[in-house]
Amino acid sequence: MALKSIKDVVKTVKRPEKILQFGEGGFLRAFVDWQIDIVNEKTDFNGNVVIVQPLEKGMVDAMNAQNNLYTTVLRGMKDGKPTVETRTINSISRSINPYTDYDDYIALASSPDLRFIVSNTTEAGIRFDAEIDGVPVTLDQKPQKNFPAKVTAFLYKRFQAFKGDVSKGMILIPCELSDQAGLNLRINILRYAEMWQLGPDFINWFDEACDVCSCLVDRIVPGYFPLLTKEEDGKTQAEHICEKLGYEDKLLDSAELFHFWVIESKKSHEDELPLVKAGLSVKWVQNMDYYHTRKVRILNGAHTSSVLAAFLAGSNYVQDIVCSEKVGTGFNTPNADAQKFMRNVIFNEIIPSIDGDQEDLKEYAENVWSRFQNPFNPHR
Template sequence: MKNLNRKNLGLEKLQPIKVIQFGEGNFLRAFVDYAFQRLNKEVDLNAGIAIVQPLKEGMINMINNQDGLYTLFMNGIKKGEKIQDIELISNIVKSINPYTDFADYLALAREEELQFIVSNTTEAGIEFIESDTPDMQPPVSFPAKLTVLLYERFKHFNGNASKGLTIIPCELIDYNSETLKKYILQYCDLWKLEDSFKTWVSEACTYHSTLVDRIVPGYPRAEIEEYNSKLDYQDNLIVAAEPFFLWAIEGGDDLKQKLPFHKTDLNVKIVDDIRPYKMIKVRILNGAHTAMVPISLLYGNKLVMETVNGDFTGKFVNGVINEISGTLDMDKNEILAYTEEVMDRFKNPFIKHALADIALNSISKFKVRVLPSLLGHYNANKTVPTNLTFSLACLIQFYKGTWNNEALPVKDTPELVEAFKNAWQLGSLDLIVNTILANTEFWGEDLTKINGLSEAIIVALNEIEANGIEKGFNNFSSQF
């Protein structure tokens, strides 16, 4: 079987770089890169993508080994029939690790036809790190890296307003583009960059908040032989995703002209306000995903599908969704229709979505995706919600790092992991729980001020330790 590269497939002609993408993970490759490929094929956008690896460790070498090529499998059920669409993604024309090739990274800013910046650096990626400086190669935070890149472009093109960029972040935080722009301007001030650059950043560049929705399990490790049997080349970067696709982007007619998705049948909505789309998606789909991870991993499951199909864990997830739904001020029929669709997507037999993969940065995800529902339930009812509270207890248990003498797939920043480790060494469960809940770096507020929450978490953790997950939850739910 031949290797996957451009020469072997006759794809040596490269498109001009019009997109810089911060992030090389499964989601962006199954979502943004696929979307731009559709534009290339259907409206001749002729947009090549340059990928920037946002962290020191990443997949750039693997991507370069295949000349940016990989195969996307879109698997699902449509009208009761199993479907599988296969597409070779070919629009990644350059991949750069700025930690080893910083000059190549800066050179991207000087690309004549560059128009777009897209990103997905997880919820933890859009942050302001005051210790970042403009002479670091590169700075640590994504906003600082982007500021350096924009400044290079500003200088190279002498502040030409026509060379401003369309910036479309895909991180799942509220007002993602506004937050990113705010941090860029903060770096302008911190680094004492000229006012003319600040004006260019604010007026020549445009910022568009987004909502992204597609379940992407990623590399189908367990079924890789079956997937490779459908190809006539060896692909080490196969990505599996569901067919469902929604990209809501805030923008007007100018953006529609730049990104003419309306000339395709891809579900991209360029709208004045993405908040209704974002609220229901982040709270129900992402919230249920995040809430199920710790309890299901501790229970012994490995996949989302077995979680929602399991007698105990499936009922628990339904309970989570019911609690979340009760906090949403939206049409109840619309919520019901969406939740039914979400459960069908979770049960997609093609999607082997590993819980361990979703566990990345679970604390910041819980803060954004789940905590608002927990607090919304408390504010409305003056009681803590049973399932969401037990999920939080399981999350704290999960971040202990071990369960039944086995290591757990905790994936987070070293500082956060160390903070949980130190908290778990305090001995007293009361002290452990109150230290963790009071940490505003984790949650954005002091959760010990929520009446009854600390006590409920302590009861839940005691039940988990004494009786395991299922019996522990049943005992806990009889009290809360």
């Protein structure tokens, strides 16, 4: 018997729309929207996300077809055992395509409930374009194709709607995987404000009322496609998961169990977005250099440094090095020499090169080692 759709089984929850999200991809849904769902459950935040599709083509139609409901499938190692955790996400109220529903999109600029903007438009999305394909980028386009231009026009509309009220500013948290994404977004907003001659009053409002944060995001999100892997009975992992859930979900989103979010801002906004209070692994900081160095050197450094050792050991996956036979992942028996090499690099070469609490660095490194063992997310 065919399963009912998730929208016929799970009821949506109406809340004030407090977060505008540029991007509907797997990462934001398994990272930001997953966290907001937990914040709604465990605190009095009481706020939903509105998704805006950054490009002309995207998946907002698929999102709306399921009433913006979907399930995260978190998989990884926990207490030395492969673990799967599922959660139905109920934190998104609607998804908008601004290229076809511009009025619905721009009306959000006048919403008194809206307070945060998050994004993941790829690092290439945060750039300044005076023109695109020979067409000037202007304030009156509906909408602008360039992401910082969209944000500038949106903020200007909000500035006008609330007549420069500093209490109606926005907190922007771009999650693009690039250094100082917040700083780059802020610079580009100011460049568009200058090019469009939006005036000193708007610029002063933007500087005083808005906070553009940089952040570090740390969670591996393979998304839907790994769930298409077929099991011995010929059914896909997605089909088995849906059978256990009791509903069909075409937007399943897989990710690892681990998550960590560092938000660099003028001040903590925990009082308005209580991520820490909800028990999430989040830090509000004024300088995130330490956490950026820690992640890039230990996680990315360990991964990169292992390539030649793994190649010489005849291994194609990180798991071939770090996994022990008792995990039962189906990977090759780990090469002891390659494993020793990788741990030596991490603990005897990389960690001593980082200024900071050595115990914290070792704890993070052990987390990385456990993440590399994840049998559900094979790393080449």
